[in-house]
Amino acid sequence: MYIRYNPQRHVETPYIFFTGKGGVGKTSVACITAVALADQGKKVLLVSTDPASNLQDVFKIELSREPVEIPSVKNLFASNIDPEEAAKAYREKTVGPYRGKLPESVINQMEEQLSGACTVEIAAFNEFSHLLADNGIFSEYDHVIFDTAPTGHTLRLLSLPTAWSGYLEEATHGASCLGPLSGLGDKKDLYQKAVDSLSDGDKTTLILVARPEESTLLEANRASRELSEIGIKKQMLIINGLLQSYDQNDEIATAFYKGQQNSLAKIPEQLKKMVTYSLPFVPYSLTGIKRLRQIVSTDPFAFKEVSGEETELAPLSSLKDVIDDFSANNTRVIFTMGKGGVGKTSIAAAIAVGLTEKGHRVHLTTTDPAAHLDYMFQNSAINEKLSISSIDPEKEVENYKKEVIAKAGELSDDELAYLQEDLESPCTEEIAVFRAFAEVVERSEREIVVIDTAPTGHTLLLLDSSEAYHKEMSRSTGEIPESVKKLLPRLRNREETGVVIVTLPEATPVFEATRLQDDLKRAEITPKWWVINRSLYATGTTDPVLKARSASEKEWIKKVQEELADHVALIPWMKKVKIGYDQLKEFVQL
Template identity: 65%
Template sequence: MTIEFNPTSETVTPYLFFTGKGGVGKTSTACATAVALADEGKQVLIVSTDPASNLQDVFEVEIGYETTSIPTVPGLSAINLDPEEAAAAYREKVVGPYKDKLPAPVIAQMEEQLSGACTVEIAAFDEFASILTNPERTSVYDHIIFDTAPTGHTLRLLQLPTAWSSFLEDSTHGASCLGPLSGLGEKKELYAQAVNALSNAKETTLVLVSRPDESALQEASRAATELQQVGLSNQLLLVNGKLQTYVKEDSVSSAFYERQEKALAQMPNQLRELVTYELPYVPYQLTGIDNLRSLFTNQHSEQSNEESDSTTATSQLKDLIQQVGSKKQGVIMTMGKGGVGKTTVAAAIAVGLAELGHSVHLTTTDPAEQLSYVLGNQVQGSLTVSRIDPKAEVEAYKDEVLSKARETVDENGLAYLEEDLNSPCTEEIAVFRAFADVVEKAKDSFVVIDTAPTGHTLLLLDAAQSYHKELERATGEVPESVTKLLPRLRNEKETDVVIVTLPEATPVHEATRLQDDLARAEIQPSWWVINQSFAATNTTDPVLKARSVSEMNWINLVAVKKSKQVAVIPWQLKLAIGYEQLKKLTI
């Protein structure tokens, strides 16, 4: 049985870290908690280390790097740290001294190795570690709330002694994100103190925020396990956005309610062991102090269900498929954060192209049972499917890198290298090499790639290619299939990149970051797909209807400022499972 979340100073620890995948409500619940504690008369500081932070949007106050008092909440202050800026400064610190000494391709490789998610997260950790371990700052507050906690991968890196050595400066072993910590030796003690504070259950609680849906709960379970493995077992689960009642006569309302109930009933066992709290699905956006207060008090004025003032014209998924299908062959890559429906959209595009008579190959990194689940084992006609096992590809890639490293690197160096190879970039590189092989073999057909590589990965591979050419070495470490595919992905006539998102703040912000990342690699998405939209349904449920109005703000933003071509997919009464159900999304 879940308990309604209602934080008080007596029931929560001095430090709270909110963590969870994009779009689950980390920032809004963290902000609401901060307001509730400040309303008790406590001194509270909320700190965001999210590169796509929207603290200022939630509080409706400009918030920067300096401590900002929230005018209408006595005792509450906020800081918006910028790990992207900190990471840029760090890259310059590490690479700057070599710019006039090394060839341009080598500098490009160094810069790109320090442009990944690992470096940004280390920079973020550096920012909040400086707060967490500074008594002059912490003693002023009764509670400090951090929006976005470090991952287990980052914490493991911090605990490895070789992370603080200089062995990486001369390394050319081909790992994905080499050196995010090299050169920060003076911070070792600071970071050790921060990790100790995180592990202290009397001082710190990790709040795992999730939506009551299958993918979000699976991600929360993964994070819980990873953090427990590094000694952070002081966790609680916060299920955010549970629809409390439903309208029986409204098919959308009843289906949404039943789907949430089923997801919670099938919650991973890892999460069942945690104390679990719940927050309701509310009919308003969690912005502004009044709305934040109402989340815990359930006192909120009725919202108007009037339609948005203006609605920008959008397309349907069938329009995207018709346009792409006007070609004879090509590559379609779907991109987006977890939980937005990439696999479903990729499968629907593949089905739609097959229905137009094209030969289509769909390849994905999702586990075999997930793709089988989406397709319902109903592959028909000219559609073929391959399943790339990320674990197998990563292990093969790691073995390749480590076998070469063993010739020159000691045991401590290998331990660091092995952990560095656990980074998200490693999986992208390993999997992308397998993708490249699939595309290379496919002739006169369409290849649909579910979960495509980021711009960072593409640049990393490109930089590695240039680096090895500069050293007049064989290009064996960058397979020919990869070498051929990179220019192809940059060619808009051959490749269509489709960004998938949801009509909500965080997913749109994260999709924007993906688009910016691709721009660095000279790749421009041709379509955005906004998935699971209540605004595109005829729901009469007062809660869902009100949410559909707020969705229009994000749909309009995407259509006006992010992409010239936007397809909106309505929230589906039935999960898009099986060939026939997927086909319905395309007509």
């Protein structure tokens, strides 16, 4: 149906971006591409700009900001732009020259100004722009490959050149939550070069990665359209994980294959016109150099895996057990967290429906920029005890701006211009969304609140920024809402808040979930449950390829069960995605 992707034949430009919905395999495909091009004799730099990067898991090597040569792959170098580290360096570069020269109170105020999420965004972007605009990088490497964040973050990252260039052009008073604009003025040329590189089809190719699943194809279509609008015109599509053949006597394999084909039959018109390649569904996980080479070899199925058949697993709980636990303990705030694409939205929706069926009043919401709750409940009547919402950044920003201006009272034209300029900063969106998040959590005093959160990096940014936002809101509005004051104590109270980490029975999602749990614990938030979603092992499939993949799952299920989680639930791969209230009600009984 589609030509099999071969980077050595299908990649032409020096800059290559990979994007797509979380969990589609962007990192794997980026690594496959990097290794293949390096094997061809090209000098390659692979860069992650994803806050939830897992490059180190694929290559089994620690990475940092500085490029590191990958062992056993001549010509391949990789680096990881850590947004938090970039922000720390950015703050020190801005504040450092004034230490010892200005009063400590002034230094503290400067550091506070640079403590918000917006600083993290702009610091990471500075690193990103340097790679795009630096002629030295361009001449040193034949290819620079960007393993970017899930689509929502990617769109923000790639639109920042235009947004910030426009902001700097229009800003005349020096107001910004990032501090004096003089600190950014010398970046204008760098930003413009980055914009030019992104929109140059001879330099840059955008590779959209999707699974043969309707939701990921819709997300790829949206990303394609929006990135086209900011000038990135040269695009191609890779369908990852396409099952090539199947045992027609196995119900799971038949449903798996037909489900993929049905999704591809509904591919959006814009994507149909795009150059499209595919990668096969293989019985091994794509970690380690041998596997990355094998999948683009002449026989991607020749690689032999350890069967995993001897691994014994203790009995595991079900999703119904998770819901029973939260109901019995009257947990008021429930988060589903995890790497993008593991099924957080489905699990959040199912938990909300299950608790509603037990007679609780429930509010289900999302803070995910790529929210899919509407998709989960499309054309579906719901129980009157269940309410659903999402936090719309655009609406929250507009409301926040109006409120700040209204509270400012009578202003002169210059004062109003100054305030409006300050509110045009990208920081405003983060502040407005955070405030809306705190207000939703406040609802837990009268109903259970189930929150489908954003992918890992964004979630932690949101939670860890609490103190910074206290300061920023006080500066902007002169007061801190009661809901914000109560937020962190509420999140840290295990009797009130339950965190569910959602993962898949594969290496990368488990590694990522482990890092998430460690970060949450440092923030004094302890997860209650782990949910291992979409397990082929739990289906009992007999298809040769699916059975081999299911056997490899056992290692990761056991690791979660014995090393990582206090309570674990296992959910089988479903023949059909559960959409609508009634189907979700059936789902929670499994």
